[in-house]
Amino acid sequence: MFRFASTSLTALAIATATPFALTAPAAAQDTAEAVAPLPALIDEVSIPFEEFQLENGLTVIVHEDRKAPIVGVAVWYNVGSKDEPEGKSGFAHLFEHLMFNGSENAPGDYFKYLQEMGATDYNGTTNFDRTNYFQTVPRGALERALWLESDRMGYLLGAVTQEKLDNQRGVVQNEKRQGDNQPGGLVFYEIVKTLFPAPHPYDHTPIGSMADLDSASMDDVRAWFRDKYGPNNATIVLAGDINAAEARPLVEKYFGPIARGPVNNPAEAAIPELAEDVRTVMKDQVAATNISRYWTAPGINSRDLVALTVGAQILGGLSSSRLDNALVRDEKVAVGVSAGNFSFQRVGVLTVGATVKPGEDAEAVEGRMNAIIDQFIAEGPTEDEVRRAATQSLAGTIRGLEQVGGFGGKAVTLAQGEVLTGSPDFYAQQLEVLATLTPTEVQAAMQKWMTRPSMTLQLEPGERDSSYEEAASVAADGDAEAEAAPGANELTVTVERPAPAFEALASLDFPDVSEVTLSNGMTVYYAQRDAVPVTRVALSFDAGSAADPTDKRGLESLALGLFDEGTTSLSSREIAEARERLGAVISTGGGQDRSSFTLTALTANLAPSLELMTDIVRNPAFDEGELERVRTQTITGIQQQMRSPGGIAQMTLTPLLYGSDNPYGDTGSGSVESVSSITRDDLVNFKQTWIRPDNASLFVVSDLALSELTPALEKAFGEWEAPATPKGSKDFSSKATAPESARIVLVNRPNSPQSFILGGLVTDARAQDAGIVDLLNANNALGGNFLARMNMNLRETKGWSYGVRGGVSQRENAVTYFVQAPVQADRTGDSLAELNREIGEFVTTNGVTEEELVRIVNNEIRELPGQFETSGAVLGAMQSNVLYGRDMDYQEKLAEKYRGQTRESLDAAARGAIDPARFIWVVVGDAEKVKPQLDALRLPIEVRELEN
Template identity: 75%
Template sequence: MRIKSILAASGASLVLAACTTTANDMDMASTSTSAAPMADAGDMGTAKPAELASLIDEVEIPYEKFTLQNGLDVIVHTDRKAPIVAVAVWYNVGSKDEPKGESGFAHLFEHLMFNGSENAPEDYFQYLQEMGATDYNGTTNFDRTNYFQTVPTAALERALWLESDRMGYLLGAVTQQKLDNQRGVVQNEKRQGDNQPGGLVFYEIIKALFPAPHPYDHTPIGSMADLDAATMDTVQKWFRDNYGPNNATLVLAGDISPEQARPMVEKYFGPIARGPVNEPAMAEITELSSDVRTVMKDQVAATNIAKYWTAPGMLDRELTALTVGTQILGGLASSRLDNALVRDEKLAVGVSAGNFSFQRVGILNVSATARPGVDPALVEKRLNELVADFIRTGPTEDEVRRAATSTVSGTIRGLEQVGGFGGKAVTLASGEVLADDPDYFAKQLEILATLTPGEVQAAMQRWMTRPSMTLVLEPGERDGTYEEAASVAAAPTSAEDAIAEEQITVTKIRPKPPIAGTAELDFPDVQHVTLANGMRLNYAQRDAVPATYVTMSFDAGSAADPRDKRGLESLALGLFDEGTTTMSSQQIAEARERLGASISTGGGVDRSSFTLSSLSANLVPSLELMSDIIRNPAFADAEIERVRNQQLTGIQQELRTPQSIAARALAPLVYGADNPYGGPGSGTTESVQSITRADITGFKDRWIRPDNGQVFVVSDRPLNEIVTALNAVFGDWQAPNVAKGTKSFGSMAAMPTEPRVVLINRPNSPQSFILGGQRTPVDPREPTYVDFLNANNALGGNFLARLNMNLRESKGWSYGVRGAPQTNENAVGYVISAPVQADRTGDALAELIRETGDFLDSNGVTDAELERIVTAQIGELPGQFETSGAVLGAMQQNALYGRPDNYYETLAARYRAQTGESLDAAVRAAIDPDRFVWVVVGDASVVRPQLDQLGLDVEVREMGQ
């Protein structure tokens, strides 16, 4: 689980999603698995949820901590379930510590620290891939900067060498050219976020709640002007002041003991000299003198009304009470706002509430998105009334317990992961750096276990009766002028200048240690059983946590939608848990929360699925709830209209969001408008409005039935218990007396014989979104599919691929570029996506065309690329299937494409047999550089003149066409 789910409430609103800046693109754990016995499958009607106290007993992360003489704090947690170790380095510095005129420096330096150090001068992703690392990244927020990667145990020493080199030996490798390039990348990251609907809102919130001078008066991404002003002297001083070992914490979690770890840590980090210690900036909890109201316009589908209050930070005793209070108010599926505004009164299509807590301060938030056609003033009035009523009356005991159980169950299900954004390493590091206590999460759980309704009410009364900021975001053109960068990275004037600018200084030679072998993947054994209802059960046992994951997958997906009823599958799936013949949608939501269960729908274009994530102690009642949802949906007319309005609003938002605009335009051009893969899965306004209740019940009867699906289970419980439980709950499920559904793919669209461009005009866009695609003859069932994937890893498949290294790392025109297969059961497309700064749209598209053409013509996979890619793919295999969720997904992929159960265990041998020639042959048989259709979403007044210079056929469309 991500620690944020304890420290900040779920249900984050759109505008607060920007609180944490991640550059380049939190799990509480226990070694204990002694869960309470699973309820007897024969006691379905009387099975009760496990007690909250017993659930909390499952949550612990045993660790040892020691400190080096230079001040580096080291925390080690042992978890032997897989031959991998999570490595996390947290620096006690964030954007709140930036002086005036240097906003964005912490984040800018996070980028620079991925650009090479004195003994590892290449992009760090090069070294991470050599190690077979997974879950690697770096992030910056108001309070800290962190770096993390999960590596095979045999590569741990290499990982420690790498992290220590950028901690102690970085500055000699920071050149002016790297600074200019990463400044451009960060500015494009800012443009990319700001270009989204609502992307400018968070700046207004911060400005109103924490007016300057205040440590939290600016966002981590910084201002364009301050990024322009960054010089070599200022960024080097920033590093010297903040990145010493005594301002850092190293956490190792996984296949390692403290006794094994200490000598390696001493060897690589011990010689690094101490530096200054950053004393995190103190910050008062500001209070508005009176209520503030701001109205903004943007490319949003419906009006959003949001209210914000300043609050205490994460170290305050009231943190947990405020978090639970906002969950009950608008974070849970059963929340007060959901029940009143969305379900009963149908004034809103969505609501949220959250407690967004930083180290020193927090922000309480409630919001509602008005249903189109409803007066936003009425929504705002009811929102204020409901908040006031909650503060006046407080929550019930049942609401508090449900919120607590939901939090704890999410924590338990996250026990498997050692690293990544939300693993054990991050949890320990966060507590140590921000609260001076690695066990901070456990103390929050202790408070949660005994929290009373009175404590929640008192906290809400204290903080949500103070003056607030109301921000109304309305559909329309943006107001004001967008902040743009003044600087342009200066290209070297000559080859000699380029070499001089890239010259690095090595202050101490530190040879990289060898990687001590390669671990082989041991994919869990998969067993197959036929259930009493005839469904095939695919089962794998994983006992790291007391949890069970169940997916019922049906051969449907959006490809099952009739041509004139697109969006039917999406609408139907959205209705299954909105009321059954015996339970209302509110009762279903409350039952899930009492059980600590998650039941979600999805599946994609080829399959429709229902996935249960359950505590094993609560498996039987959770399965009972899942069965009722799948087998007995009421499809009540009122619920159909409510969910239809939500889907229609979502469609309108897709028509305003750059990535979605491009995807909706590209699909029919690649697959054909009449092909099942050629239409948007969410449908169109016209198609969704035409869907009737008979269409929805017909979809269920034709597609969601036991003779059209399979069951996939990953659990800590043995197979016989799982079979007994499934048969008890689903064994009597019979197929209806109607024919199963059939899909018709028909003919595909004719592909162009030369590239063409469709420009969709989205005025006032600081970035353009480029999406190019074509259909390929690739078959995912054939062995050469793996060759195609690895060839693409050289062209567009990862950070080091040529397309990204060109437009991001070389030119700084984009935050990130990817090329990837669009793999479906009956067709495989290939898509290149590139968000680029508006004034470089034409140049960027020209580079994409040139780079792709060169690669497919004569400049194929090099020996160095082959070695890097194969090494990475083999090394990553053990880490890819660390969690039950990953195993569950892999089992479904194997079933979809008819692969053997041990498919992933066979990949290492396939990778080792690959050659440059075999990869070139695979990718050149798949992609034709002359058959790309390029969709560009941007401001036509800026972009069209650039595209005209390329000599391509350009068709201009307006948004919504």
């Protein structure tokens, strides 16, 4: 189901709804008896934990999960942007950055130490209510991780210099520019300003204002740290291969000596109510008009939270939502809808929106949307709707519990409950509410909060009528340095705290992969993972966007988008409802080389979920009415791609690299013209030619044994016969070749505070070659991760970018090297010059250093167990192994390959693949500001204007 992203709060909000499941309604006669009942599903949602507190007030929570030799470490501080004083907006977020820049006993960039440990899923984030840091580490590196986290909690200030403050200020300001530069990037500011007018604690976004960021001083840094980051204002969660008895002495050792500090009492905040309805119209580079309404709502501790969340799902969040059914499917006046309940600690925001189909009257669509909202509030939801919403959400919760760390694993769930509500088991309390939730309660909550005055924001295509707020000093001229206080750049170590040694680090135990053949000849690749009661099935076809005829680019993508929009026996709406009753996710995709259908099912509901997947794959209706609806959505999506900096760059560079006749000469989405030309006969022919059992492989990762699965797989797919016509073959006779010399294509995007730089070339490497791991690890020194040279230069040293990456893009028939760098507009030429210099020196005179080699190899080996923690990661690895002709124990052999790498082998791989003299560079930015900078580089420049 094609869905547009909401233009509102998703980037900064906490979605706090932990759902529940109910039995399927009687209407679903074909699956009702097979659907697992409510108690069985709720029993699967459990995160047992032990909690204790150190004498200095640090709260410690431990969850034991022995499925892999890894531990998720999450440290949450009870401070967010709502706690910032006037004139210091953005300071909590700025400080989060500073706390990655070194402490007294770990003075280097923290990503260096994380990579030494083989950490995965590591990052830090700040929102309105809290600041957190998290990483998943091998069990043998846990003591080192605790030493590192405790050093920045207790021993930071001696390492913070004026130089670091100025640099991270520039990085954050470029992060702000990067967000502002996106279509709709200014909308969130308008929402916050309107719903939470000053002096409300939520009256500014966590990113802050440029002027306030400029004003941050070293005195502010010292005071903020001392006031907010004491152990008694923090919670640490350890989830994974550890128990409380093992954890306590380690936590005591490293955190116990840190002195207690002040406790930040989170700012109280009333739930404001608008005096009257507010309407705002904004213009931006969007492909279609979006109309959204916003209401203030209660925060995370309100009982209404669950009811409002379920109500929003029913209204516009589910694939079968009321707005989807009415505006998108039936009346076809919108290309997408959305609804959500974004709840923070003190307040929340309810939002409902629709993206108007181009050519339709926006006022009429808004009227219909409001009528549907009013009807929903007046009538309330049905029992079936409540059950479907709850089941679908609970299934997502169960899937998420497989991961111990990261952005949404068990450590985060426990930490969020403790810090924001005082209860680590807050998720369980929500289950209790959900277990008794009725349609009447949902209706009552919607009536209470959605009948209050609202804000309506209409975002329509056009030139922005709001100017960017540019920085006054540091990032604006790039070289400005604030006057340093005496001693501000001197590192002071107050307490010697040597880093502990690593304990024994476990190697990767990739699950054994078995193969069976179904009666029709289809091969099944199977691995068992039993951490959660979930089965993942991927049906992969040798097609992908590379199968598209050159005059029908986008055919594969459009076809895949229509498979679940109606079969010969089920309508689009009935498919959506069936998925929700089962708690199943059935998605399509695959990329350039493969077309895939992926099912993620609760194992208890596997049989009916497989039945639904089979119907979708084998019996698509390709209804003419659905085709036209999805075609319009697809075209609108293409037009939107051509308005975002990254989308413009990618769609410009791809045909230049590969050639328009090469199967890889398109991003996969096609053009407005090519998608407009596709007929139903084209879709039917695509299915007959490519989506067939003799062109497929089946991949399964499940908690069930293969012997238990095989009969169900045989029933679903074994009886499927291939058509008599020959299957398809892709034509790669038009070879992708690199240009003879470097050049620049400048795409003019006026009023851009950042320029988006994207460069690349097609290499002579092949993904199937054993040496590809040498190229990948060579790139880890140049551009592949945070510590790589290009990122450290443009972000950490110069502060011109929020992040730079170089990547090796592997396809079955081509390997391409890419560089991506969003940079502030006034440093576009300087940044491209630096990129060229870095790449040129790397492949000639300044290859991989010994320090880089040791760091990279250790990191790659040590992070392997964390990389393949989840069944989804295992499923992806199995598919890649088949795609590139690798053995199924390939991942277990990687450590040996890494140990054999040398500086010479990595240099040879890079120098054999990367030639900066043959790069094509695409720059998307304001040509008036940027072209004079690029002229100084003395490369051929072609200037293009944006297409309408």
